[in-house]
Amino acid sequence: MEKVHLNLDLPAETGTDAAELLRDPLVQQLLREQAIPERLVHQKPQRFASWLQNRSVCRGCQGLAQCRQKQTGIREGLHYDGNFLQDCLEFCPYLRQQRARRGHLEHYLICDLGEELKEVRFEAMDLSHEDRAYLNVLKQAMQACQNRQGLYLYGPMGAGKTYLAACAANQLAGQENSVVFAHCPAEMERLRSFRDEEARQELARLEGADFAVFDDIGAEEFNDRTRSLLLAVLDARLQDHKLTWFTSNHDLQTLQQHFLSAYDGQDQLPAMRILDRIRSLSRPVMLGGKNRRHPEQRKEQSV
Secondary structure, X not given: OOEEEEEOOOOOOOOOOHXXXXXXXXXXXXXXXXXOOHHHHHHOHHHHHHHHHHHHOXXXXXXXXXXXXXXXXXXXXXXXXXXXXXXXXXXXHHHHHHHHHOHHHHHEEEXXXXXXXXXXXXXXXXXXXXXXXXXXXXHHHHHHHHOOOOEEEEOOOOOOHHHHXXXXXXXXXXXXXXXXXXXXXXXXXXXXXXXXXXXXXXXXXXXXXXXXXXXXXOOOOOOHHHHHHHHHHHHHHHHOOOEEEEEEOOOHHHHHHHHHHHHOOOOOHHHHHHHHHHHHHOXXXXXXXXXXXXXXXXXXXXX
């Protein structure tokens, strides 16, 4: 809810100039928007003065990053229901806009997206400097998202694989599908650190989400436990026909070599099974070209 009522109407107040309050543009706007009779300003001037003082903190604000309220984006409000004047807390317009933009995040079961990717959308992309090859991959990604088809997006670092997968994840979450966006190295580390019940719950999310992205697969440490967990998740998703995407710096051949490297001289069949599940869940699409990360992001990646 956008408003939380704090208390009901109080007795008449004294000591504040109601006439001065009535001349204030913000008070006039409040009275118009809620059809509040002017007599209430005369009866409860201190209530309106307190509201106005709090609201004045927002003057000139350009966004949540500049918010001077005690709680970012939350300010004092007054609500008139036709009978009683009530104090409440309310979201400012910037917070309401942010919540509207980020409402889809409620449908993420696991979200390893960075802040800069939580609102990205296909339709909002700037394509003015992109070449035909990139536009072709973008078209394939959008069609795969719309038609619920699995993809294995691979290519060099910074090409934009994670960005396209994030666009798909946000779009499907916005359509109220349950979504997992799991960065494989981080996810495997979490699973290793979880206790048994926590691990079972995490695996249930990975297996049951309507849409799952396994980001940067092939960058995780691959061992017996990693293999068994990944195989179990992918096998469950394949059996249940769950939409699954992957991003990787490896093509499928080098990904196979990555998996097999942990089984030198041992039974390699389990690793081959993982590759089989990936091939069954998705089709490979190569994304090459320039490094599309911002300079700041490239600097962070190199540290």
